[in-house]
Amino acid sequence: MADSPRLAVRDIRKTFGSHEVLRGISLEARDGDVISILGASGSGKSTFLRCINLLEIPDAGEIRLDGEEIRMVRSGGRNRPAIQKQVDRLRSELGMVFQSFNLWSHMTVLQNVIEGPVHVLKRPRGECIEEAQALLKKVGIADKADAYPAFLSGGQQQRAAIARALAMKPKVMLFDEPTSALDPELVGEVLRVMRALAEEGVTMLVVTHEMGFARNVSNRVAFMRDGLIESIGSPQEMFGDGASPAFRQFIGHFQA
Ligand code: ADP
Ligand code: MG
Secondary structure, three states, rough: OOOOOEEEEEEEEEOOOOOOEEEEEEEEEOOOOEEEEEEEEOOOOOHHHHHHHHOOOEEEEEEEEEEOOOOOOEEEEEEEOOOHHHHHHHHHHEEEEEOOOOOOOOOOOHHHHHHHHHHHHEEEEEEEHHHHHHHHOOOOOOHHOOOOHHHHHHHHHHHHHHHHHHHOOEEEEEEEEEHHHHHHHHHHHHHHHHHHHHHHHOOOEEOOOOHHHHHHHOOEEEEOOOOOEEEEEEEHHOEEEEHHHHHHHHHHHOOO
16 A cells, blocks of 8 residues: 555546547656646646546546545446545545635634534544644644634635645645735745645645746646646756756746
8 A cells, every 4th residue: 555656547538518628637646745737827737636626527537546446437428426425535535725715704714724624524623623723833823713814814814725724634735826826925935834744745736837846845747738748757857958848948938
């Protein structure tokens, strides 16, 4: 088991109408892997993450979490999950952080963080509160536990969202452009938290345009183009002389 990937996706395909958005994506994340997923807008990055946690149902392909395959059935020419309970469990085992924070606005930060552990995992509330306080401390917003999201800066909200995802003790964290909606001066505080998680060995897939993070924090970099992984490698390979021409051209846009 120690050797099998935490997350393995194979040949994921997704079509919206007549637009084939994912054309066969395969990727494995081993324990502690931090994989940055780069690519132009519209290349399918969000759809790929959404397919992994079944916010979108892939038309074809396999998803395995810790070796367990998500069972699909064909009906009306499309796939659908065979077992809803398995989907619910998969979702609870994947932490998702979105560009737009997505905190529940009618709950305090602490209530946001304990909601999943208390109501989905049915764990004792007192224990969840203690863990939540430790997580808020870890992301640097212990003093905001009783505040409502609207009173937090974007960077603080995103750190709360990260704490909320971590509270479920996910097997893999999925980040979809977690810093893209932030004012530039708030990007660093979120990236620092993500770097600390990476250093702790949290397995992460990170869709990002932060080249510094891709280069210095992740151990693998995947470049998506037109619904495919055009190239993948270590940061040394991807940012070195051997990079594909398409990836070079892509990162060229980020170099002033
Ligand atoms: P990225 O995150 O790389 O910018 P997306 O995965 O969001 O790319 O989108 C890839 C393509 O799929 C885009 O052309 C987008 O318009 C299309 N798309 C995404 N979601 C849907 C949807 N629910 N219905 C129809 N088209 C969609
Ligand atoms: Mg996107």
